[in-house]
Amino acid sequence: MSTRGAVLDDAPSRAVPARRRGGPVRWLRRHALQIYGVLAFVYIFTPIAYVTVFSFNEPARTNLTWRGFTLENWQHPCAAPDVCSALGNSLKIGLSATLIATVLGTMIAFALQRHRFRGRAATNTLIFLPMATPEVVLAASLLTLFLNMRVPLGFTTIVIAHVMFCISFVVVAVKARIASLDPRLEQAAADLYANEVETFRRITLPLVAPGILGAALLAFSLSFDDFIITNFVSGNVITFPKFVYVSAQRGIPANAYVIGAAMFFISMLIVLGSELVRRRRVRA
Amino acid sequence: MSIAAVAHTGSGPEPGQEPPAATPGRRSSLPYWLLLPGLLWLFVFFAIPIFTLLGTSTQTPVPGGDVGAFEQTFRFANYPEAVREYTEQFVRSFVYAGLATLFALLISYPLAYLIAFRAGRWRNILLVLVVAPFFTSFILRTIAWRQILSEEGFVVSSLKFLHVIPQDMNVTASAVAVVAGITYNFLPFMTLPLYASLERIDPRLIEAGGDLYGSSFAVLRKVTFPLSMPGVVAGTLLTFIPAAGDYVNAALLGTPRTQMIGNVVESRFFRIVDYPTAAVLSFVLMAAILVLVTLYIRRAGTEELV
Numbered sequence: 001m002s003t004r005g006a007v008l009d010d011a012p013s014r015a016v017p018a019r020r021r022g023g024p025v026r027w028l029r030r031h032a033l034q035i036y037g038v039l040a041f042v043y044i045f046t047p048i049a050y051v052t053v054f055s056f057n058e059p060a061r062t063n064l065t066w067r068g069f070t071l072e073n074w075q076h077p078c079a080a081p082d083v084c085s086a087l088g089n090s091l092k093i094g095l096s097a098t099l100i101a102t103v104l105g106t107m108i109a110f111a112l113q114r115h116r117f118r119g120r121a122a123t124n125t126l127i128f129l130p131m132a133t134p135e136v137v138l139a140a141s142l143l144t145l146f147l148n149m150r151v152p153l154g155f156t157t158i159v160i161a162h163v164m165f166c167i168s169f170v171v172v173a174v175k176a177r178i179a180s181l182d183p184r185l186e187q188a189a190a191d192l193y194a195n196e197v198e199t200f201r202r203i204t205l206p207l208v209a210p211g212i213l214g215a216a217l218l219a220f221s222l223s224f225d226d227f228i229i230t231n232f233v234s235g236n237v238i239t240f241p242k243f244v245y246v247s248a249q250r251g252i253p254a255n256a257y258v259i260g261a262a263m264f265f266i267s268m269l270i271v272l273g274s275e276l277v278r279r280r281r282v283r284a
Numbered sequence: 285m286s287i288a289a290v291a292h293t294g295s296g297p298e299p300g301q302e303p304p305a306a307t308p309g310r311r312s313s314l315p316y317w318l319l320l321p322g323l324l325w326l327f328v329f330f331a332i333p334i335f336t337l338l339g340t341s342t343q344t345p346v347p348g349g350d351v352g353a354f355e356q357t358f359r360f361a362n363y364p365e366a367v368r369e370y371t372e373q374f375v376r377s378f379v380y381a382g383l384a385t386l387f388a389l390l391i392s393y394p395l396a397y398l399i400a401f402r403a404g405r406w407r408n409i410l411l412v413l414v415v416a417p418f419f420t421s422f423i424l425r426t427i428a429w430r431q432i433l434s435e436e437g438f439v440v441s442s443l444k445f446l447h448v449i450p451q452d453m454n455v456t457a458s459a460v461a462v463v464a465g466i467t468y469n470f471l472p473f474m475t476l477p478l479y480a481s482l483e484r485i486d487p488r489l490i491e492a493g494g495d496l497y498g499s500s501f502a503v504l505r506k507v508t509f510p511l512s513m514p515g516v517v518a519g520t521l522l523t524f525i526p527a528a529g530d531y532v533n534a535a536l537l538g539t540p541r542t543q544m545i546g547n548v549v550e551s552r553f554f555r556i557v558d559y560p561t562a563a564v565l566s567f568v569l570m571a572a573i574l575v576l577v578t579l580y581i582r583r584a585g586t587e588e589l590v
Binding site (some may be wrong): 033034037038040041043044045046047048049051104105107108110111114115116123126127130132133134135136137138141142143144145147148160161162163166167168171172184221225227231232234239240241244245248252256257260261263264267268271274275282 | 313314316318319321322323325326327329330331332333334336337339340391394395397398399402408409410412413414416417418419420421422423424425426427428429431432434442451468483514521525526528529530531532546549550553557562563566567569570574577
């Protein structure tokens, strides 16, 4: 991979004449892409930085202007009423939806990647379509179903909806992982007289596990952050995104910013941590 | 957020390939049992609701009935009526989504190029940083933009101080803010598929372009960009589709005059309790997107979808 980068880094310098000493203009030109990258990441991180900074703001009814630095919000994240109950709902819904969607999606991924069967095309379509449908349409159609069937809206309907839109993403992510396995490992297990069940349990599943874990994290973050579908099918249940949206009219407490910032740093730790572990393993 | 998935398929050997014939010709009931629960879920909670949506769209209020009581009368006139009434919001949805997709492409392409060809061992870390916004709440980061772009905000006041923008200009509560919000919120959907297809390009092809005295712009136009077309197509679709149906950005960053079709669907359901009109609008939105996407894919001449 690094050779690839090196090849390309050379390319522009070969185009310019041998004289390398140019002034700042030439330096800018040679590093234009890198400078652009820095600016792009500044843009990407601006609202995240804003949320983080304002999570340390002195609490008041709203959190619009800077009043002064305090750790109070972080020490008592549940001080504002409703923030933590909304967070609790989101966590419960996220965990339930993730568990169900990951199991169902992984089963479909194995069927698609490892078996020949009739109806593959139809299956693929049924999995692809929810990802290609705007959320508001998914939300509206599911709501009409619940209204027609007189299903009371609440925790259960939210989990049903979240599982529905998470399954497809789990399938795609796990399928990719299964496809990247080296088939020789399983062949070797078979050569060593392992039967199919043993091969699956001791070779295939452990190798696919990181993919399943990744898919579960993806499903959880999709569920946890979903607003549009949740807003349609939630009835009186308030999730964290719904809480923030509703309170946007009269002012969001700084505690909500604490939860937003904490979520960001925890996810970053998980993802960057696993990347570092992977790197160390590759090097070893 | 199929992004992670898309990025993954990019690094996998051959995505979407036929299953390896490990057990050639053997048919068993196992795959069906594996598929059954998941597909049943999607069938009951995705496919059937599309039909109940279709059913609701031709209903009319029960004469003298309660609010929210509707009966099936197969009134197809609901369609032209609703579409005529909300043409403006439909047009706005597609224009805003189209603009946001274009801006996202312009912002993402150099970034994806940088990560694919110049990042070396930092690639994965940079990819994580690209999706970083997804780790905070979608609503919260939209509200953050509203605050940042507001009158009293640091950015706008300094731009006004420097006379970059006119003193009386209002950035929030405008179409500009809505398009900017959509662009930002769906940016990773564009960057990751672009990266995935750029990363697959053999750098020797780009090098050859330079060796044949192509200027860097000519190489980009004639070699790199055409080869990255699958990523451009996937990225624009992944950005455009959620953008056209979005109503959060319009609700938080816009005004009643910048409402998109999603805002109308939401208010028809919850404020006005007019389910048939909401159903008509959702269904037309879905159909319009399907038609646009089909035309676009045909035009872009690629069958490699997701």
